Amino acid sequence: MADKNPSDPQPKSPAEHVVDIAAKEHWKKGNSFFEESKFNEAMMEYNEALKIDEKYADAYFNRALTERVTNDFDAAKRDLEMVLSLQPKSADAPLLIGDIAESANDLIGARYWYEKSLANNPDYSEAKNRLEHIDSLIHVDSGIGGKGTGSQQMEMSKPEQKEVIQEGQIKSVAFFKSDVKFTDVIGLEKIKRYLADNVVLAIKKPDLFKKYGKKLGVGLLLYGPPGTGKTYIVRAVAGEAGANVIIARVNQIVDMYTGNTEKNLHAIFEQARKNTPCVIFFDELDALGVKRGGDEPGGGNSSALRLAVNQFLVEMSGVEANPEGIYVIGATNNPWDIDPALKRSGRFGDSVYLKPPDYKARRDLFKYYTRNKPVGRLDFGRLARATMGYSPADIERIADKAAMLPLLHEYEHNTSREYTMKDVLSILKDKDFSGSSLDEWYSMVKKDVITKTETQMVDGKKQEIVKEGKLDPQEKILYKAMVNDIKKNTNSLRIRIKKMIRWFALNLF
Numbered sequence: 476m477a478d479k480n481p482s483d484p485q486p487k488s489p490a491e492h493v494v495d496i497a498a499k500e501h502w503k504k505g506n507s508f509f510e511e512s513k514f515n516e517a518m519m520e521y522n523e524a525l526k527i528d529e530k531y532a533d534a535y536f537n538r539a540l541t542e543r544v545t546n547d548f549d550a551a552k553r554d555l556e557m558v559l560s561l562q563p564k565s566a567d568a569p570l571l572i573g574d575i576a577e578s579a580n581d582l583i584g585a586r587y588w589y590e591k592s593l594a595n596n597p598d599y600s601e602a603k604n605r606l607e608h609i610d611s612l613i614h615v616d617s618g619i620g621g622k623g624t625g626s627q628q629m630e631m632s633k634p635e636q637k638e639v640i641q642e643g644q645i646k647s648v649a650f651f652k653s654d655v656k657f658t659d660v661i662g663l664e665k666i667k668r669y670l671a672d673n674v675v676l677a678i679k680k681p682d683l684f685k686k687y688g689k690k691l692g693v694g695l696l697l698y699g700p701p702g703t704g705k706t707y708i709v710r711a712v713a714g715e716a717g718a719n720v721i722i723a724r725v726n727q728i729v730d731m732y733t734g735n736t737e738k739n740l741h742a743i744f745e746q747a748r749k750n751t752p753c754v755i756f757f758d759e760l761d762a763l764g765v766k767r768g769g770d771e772p773g774g775g776n777s778s779a780l781r782l783a784v785n786q787f788l789v790e791m792s793g794v795e796a797n798p799e800g801i802y803v804i805g806a807t808n809n810p811w812d813i814d815p816a817l818k819r820s821g822r823f824g825d826s827v828y829l830k831p832p833d834y835k836a837r838r839d840l841f842k843y844y845t846r847n848k849p850v851g852r853l854d855f856g857r858l859a860r861a862t863m864g865y866s867p868a869d870i871e872r873i874a875d876k877a878a879m880l881p882l883l884h885e886y887e888h889n890t891s892r893e894y895t896m897k898d899v900l901s902i903l904k905d906k907d908f909s910g911s912s913l914d915e916w917y918s919m920v921k922k923d924v925i926t927k928t929e930t931q932m933v934d935g936k937k938q939e940i941v942k943e944g945k946l947d948p949q950e951k952i953l954y955k956a957m958v959n960d961i962k963k964n965t966n967s968l969r970i971r972i973k974k975m976i977r978w979f980a981l982n983l984f
Contacts, residue, residue, distance in 0.1 A: 492561070498528035502537065509541060514789075517541050532561040539571060544785040548575050566596035573605060578734040585609055648746035650721045650753065653714040660704065660711050661843050661867070662836030666827055670695075670712050673825070674802055678716040678752045681799055694791065694803040694822050696760070698810040699829035699957065700913050702868030705806040708829070709756045712804070718752040725762040729783065737786035744790045744801075751800025760805035760823075761812040763787065784814050791822045808916075810954055811924065811945045828956050831866055831913060834859050840867055841899075844874035849881070851893030858896075861903055861980035864964065864973050865911045876902045903981055917964040924958055925965075 494502075505520030521538035524531055539554035552575060558568040573588030586609045592602040657667045677684050677691050684691055697705045706722065713720035721743060728739045747753040757763065763783065794801050805823050807813060817823050832840060837859035845853065862870055877898040885891045902908055924944045951958065963969055 492530045492532070494531055494533075495528040498524040498531050498534065501527070502531065502534050505534075505537060505541075509537065514541050514545050514785075530561055532558050532565070535561070536565075536568060536571075539568075543571060543575060544782065545789055548579065551575060564595050566592045566599045566602065568592075569595065570599070570602055570605070574734065577605075577609070578737070582609055648721060648743050650719045650746060650750055652717075653710040653720050655707065655710040655714045657711050657715055659843075660708050661839045662832055663704070663708065663829065666708070666829065667711075669827065670708070671715065674712050674754075674804075675716045678718050678754070678800075678802055690795075691799060691802075694794075694805065694824070696810065696813075696818065696823040696826040697804060697806040697829055698826060698954070699808070700831060700866060700916055700960075701808050702866030702912055703829040703831055704867050705829055706756065706758060707867075709754065709804050709806070712802075713754045716752060716754070718754050718802075719747075719750045720754045720756060721747055723755060723757045725757070725759045729763060736783040740783070740786050740790055744793065747801050753801055755801065755803045757803070757805040759807060760817070761807040761809045784817075788816055788822070791817070795822070809920070809923070810957075811950050826953070828954075830956070830960060831864065832870075834863075836867075837862050837865065837870060840870045841874060844871050845894065848874075848878055848894045849891065851895045853894075853896050853899070857980050858899060861900070861977055862911070863976050863980075864913055866913050869912055873899060873902055876908075900981060913964070917961055921961055921965045924954075924961055 501520045501524035505517045505524065508514070508517035508520060518538065518541055521534050521541065524534040525538070528534070535554045535557045539551040539558070542548070542551035542554065552572060555568045555572050558565055562568070569588045569591040573585045573592065576582075576584035576588060586606065589602050589606040589609060593599055593606060596602070657671065660667060674695060677689070681691055697708070699705065709722075710720060712718075723743050728743070729736050743755060747755050791803065794803060803823075805813075805817075810818075810826065813823070818826070838855045841853070841855050841858045841862075862873070865873075878894060880898040880901065881892050881894050922944070924946050946954065946958070964973075
């Protein structure tokens with residue numbers, strides 16, 4: 476559909492119908508509900524607007540948009556036909572009809588309506604892009620050209636259409652049984668206890684949760700720096716619960732072509748419903764559930780992204796209404812970038828912070844990742860100090876790289892030797908070794924979350940300019956622990972101390 480926010484009225488010419496003031500108030504209320512993903516309430520307001528003013532084209536359009544988001548395609552098409560009867564030169568209405576047709580794999584009908592949108596506004600870039608995409612999917616010969624009426628095109632019989640599987644659609648959704656258990660997750664004892672009580676038990680004993688009026692199904696948000704084990708702990712949840720797990724990678728879901736992202740999302744939830752009990756894990760949730768209305772290029776203002784977020788909300792609402800056997804978990808490194816509607820209670824209302832490992836956890840991680848190797852003497856405490864500020868993923872990478880040294884020795888000399896402290900230290904001291912992935916991440920993310928005051932020269936005078944971070948007041952409270960860790964790990968004194976402890980561990984003791 477077009478890059479149109481429901482809160483933005485369509486341009487009006489002087490000769491157009493004058494909208495009743497009361498109807499416009501209902502229209503505005505409906506737009507507010509739409510932006511909050513409260514689609515039922517939005518529909519009620521648009522209905523009230525149209526009761527007062529039955530010629531209110533914008534109300535028909537925004538009601539159609541709401542119907543499109545909630546997959547009521549027939550109702551959406553009826554409302555869009557009303558828009559065209561009131562505003563024959565509208566470019567948005569035929570574009571949205573084309574979008575609906577394309578979502579139903581009616582590529583010929585979609586082409587007709589995109590052409591009509593472009594005819595009404597030859598400069599409409601989105602209509603041009605949609606038309607080019609359709610032409611890349613179907614071969615249009617002289618017998619199929621989209622020259623008939625709209626109804627003829629939309630109702631064209633199946634044999635006259637070419638069967639096309641659109642690029643970007645998920646062909647199948649993979650799920651598996653996890654063999655990971657909580658005993659495989661190092662540290663995070665409080666979090667494992669929370670997950671055992673609130674997720675594993677809900678999956679294994681749904682009747683017990685129902686008895687005490689506890690919600691099932693959705694949803695939990697895991698957040699924290701990269702490499703802190705979010706995916707691994709979800710696999711442990713599924714393993715403990717004996718549930719199937721679907722790892723939904725955002726790069727497999729989000730697609731540039733209209734409708735594909737929504738179809739991919741729907742396919743994931745459908746697969747989960749067919750294979751209960753099932754945990755659906757959405758990694759990098761911020762890339763999918765990005766805040767709508769953002770100013771970043773390609774961000775929340777994109778109509779395609781807005782539709783994707785709304786489809787996600789619809790699917791989550793479906794699980795909320797009928798949750799038995801499905802649990803949805805999301806993960807992100809940047810929780811402040813997620814659409815607030817996804818974080819409300821019943822969607823991802825509960826959140827858990829996975830912080831980087833402390834000294835004891837780093838020591839235990841080295842023990843865990845070297846447990847199946849022919850290990851000699853390793854000073855795990857020294858290794859834990861040498862990796863202060865490292866993530867579990869960093870430590871796994873170090874242990875794995877170090878194993879290559881005795882492996883290559885055995886290959887070259889045909890004699891085995893033990894995996895030793897010297898091997899691990901040589902990896903850590905290697906000038907080509909990148910070190911902690913978290914050092915760079917903390918530095919990069921600092922500007923997003925921390926308010927700072929800068930001194931600038933304006934007309935020869937010093938002025939203090941306050942630059943706010945992305946977090947609103949509520950998020951500053953909600954993510955306080957993570958914000959404090961970001962501040963701590965970007966503090967210049969803390970950085971010097973961390974480097975000194977690492978150096979001593981590597982070179983002295």
